[in-house]
Amino acid sequence: MSRARLAELRGPGVRPRPLDARALAALAANPGCRRRALLDGAGVDKGALAQALGSPAAYGRSQFAIVRGNAFEARVKSDGGTDLLRLLHERLAPGTPPPAPEEVATPDLSAAGPEGRTARTALALREATAAGGWALLDHPMLAVEVAGSPAYVEPDAVVVHPDGSWTVVEIKSFPMIDGSADAAKVGAAARQAAVYVLALEPVARHTAARTGRPVHVRDRALLVCPKDFSNLPTAAAVDVRKQLATTRRQLARLTRVEEIAEALPPETTFDLRLADDGRTATRPPEELAQAVEAVGAAYVPECLAACELAFHCRGRSREDGAVEALGRGVRGELGSLRTVEEVLAAAGAGEDPADPEAERDPAVAALRRAAALRAEALAGAAVPAPRAKEPGCR
Template sequence: MRQRLTELRGPGVRPRSLDARALAALAANPGCRRRALLDGAGIDKGALAQALGSPAAYGQSQFAIVRGHAFEAKVTSDGGTELLRLLHERLAPGTPPPVPDEVATPDLSAAGPEGRTARTALALREATAAGGWALLQHPMLAVEVAGSPAYVEPDAVVVHPDGSWTVVEIKSFPMIDGAADAAKVGAAARQAAVYVLALEPVAGQVGAYTGREVTVRDRVLLVCPKDFSNLPTAAAVDVRKQLATTRRQLTRLTRVEEIAGALPEGTTFDLRLGDDGKTATRPPDELAEAVEAVGAAYAPECLAACELAFHCRKRSREEGAVETLGRGVRGELGGLRTVAEVLAAAGPEAPEPPVTPGGPDDPAVGALRRAAALRAEVLARAVVPGPRAEEPGCP
């Protein structure tokens, strides 16, 4: 299977790592076989979209990235003293506060993601067995996605003296008057849920080894700048809902080997980069044929989460698919799959040719015809504009 994924990427192309943000987006659309395969194979979807002529138009600016790194460095400086103070204040107010000099900060460096994952598991085991506070900065965790391992890296994980672990998310968006943008907090919660999910099997192994009850807390610490300053503040975020959703959706993903096994022989997403290592030399038509060999499940929400969304939207519009109107509309239309079918269903009784698959008795067809009749009635009763000011008879 590993050889097949290497063929899909192309010779000499290193797999692209799958972060928690991408995992959360993948879990939000488990029916998309295209994204499951491309992410599972470690293919750079951004470069692929660029070569297809539909580059992604979103992403953080360089300024935001630099600002985020600077804020995280401030929060975790001095051995994470300020971070631990905020965590104790928000999540463990009734316990003795951590003493900075007694907080363990293990070195997690190792070769490769597999080595870093093993080193993280060892550090968590040692810190839990010691029974004190520990701060692990940028640990590496593994989570299975469609039958393949994906490696994710939370900002920090704190080990409590009671054996519980807390995920820490550090974001650069502000928390004004104790509240942050709801959409951004929701995205952070979904991302943190992936980290909690990845920690759970490690907690089970550590608990069996140490003989202690080890739990991963379902309330994570979100650290943000306070108001309009660069001073950190924090809030506890309950991720139980996001955790349950992510766990359920990831189990629904079709395994990568099943998707890859159904592809035509010789299918590859190799861009054939030129001498500069950046410019794709493979014809876009060949790439588009390879991409279309894998089924997609496009929805407007993909525009904010997937690099291939603009390509998929273009194809969906060309096919007249109702998915371009949103999942809610798609669900209401039942068996009607294209805009042409919907327009035909809204027409007179017994349209020619007959609507497929629904007929006049189809509930969706009936609802469309009632809506079309109401629209026609409203247009017929539209008020005719009165005479303009320059016309005779106007006061």
């Protein structure tokens, strides 16, 4: 798909909203959602779109958490990243000589635009690898293809080892208490690190071909967090092989953006502005909803923590009675039953377990058995309790 068509979808003059690793990890977790693939590929601001539809997202990082995270990251990278490299050496390279601060290269990665920064990052990685020393790349820019369109991601840091290997560094502000952190937050950080490793792999292959040195991206990322309840950094090595394999497989399954857009009416747009007699007005929510509904979605409850349009999609899913709104596990157990009405009808269609329909569909048999057990439990609960003795009775 041409960039012009993507610009038409988000609106003329509207800057594309960049994808980050957090959004890419969420997109890879639900590759069947064509709606998110198209909106993310076109750079549409889903948060503003959800607000215009009347279903704003009720989540997001607080300003306090952002400021705290930025302050901790600055603390970790101060003095040329001395603490960061010390932690990396302790966790990932204990058998090698520790790097001296003056031996660590810190290349300048500034350039114009994401394409320029991506090219500058690739050049810096190639030069550092060819030099055969330590290098710390602060906020490099990497590109990864998502549904046929490039997405630019920015890890906190990438460290080049003297042996030609590269390590992704993730710096988070949640604490690591007694050497362990919240499992859900660590898992989210591992999924983000896997996106960065995936984006580094083609750069590593190109660097190896240009420098003649063996280059590989390590599948263990360095997670840096505050130690206990202080602002002192500590770290742990996180194995991202599982997350990397999952992300690679799921992103490969994503339908290409141009294939999704070809099925849309030519006048489809997600532009919130409506030009009317030279004045700019807000596009009616009904028109925006029609454009959004023209693209198929795959709502699951996990979307509530990962997508700005989740509340809108949940409302539509409930209106349609789709069983997907109950979760992937429930959807898998119900087999061919697609709506809540079908489930209720199957559960109450009969009580005979030998019914031919129940024999043909194990889900129907399980539903009828569950309905019978529920009726039995309710009948037992309806038994009146013994009456209390009257006062004065013995």
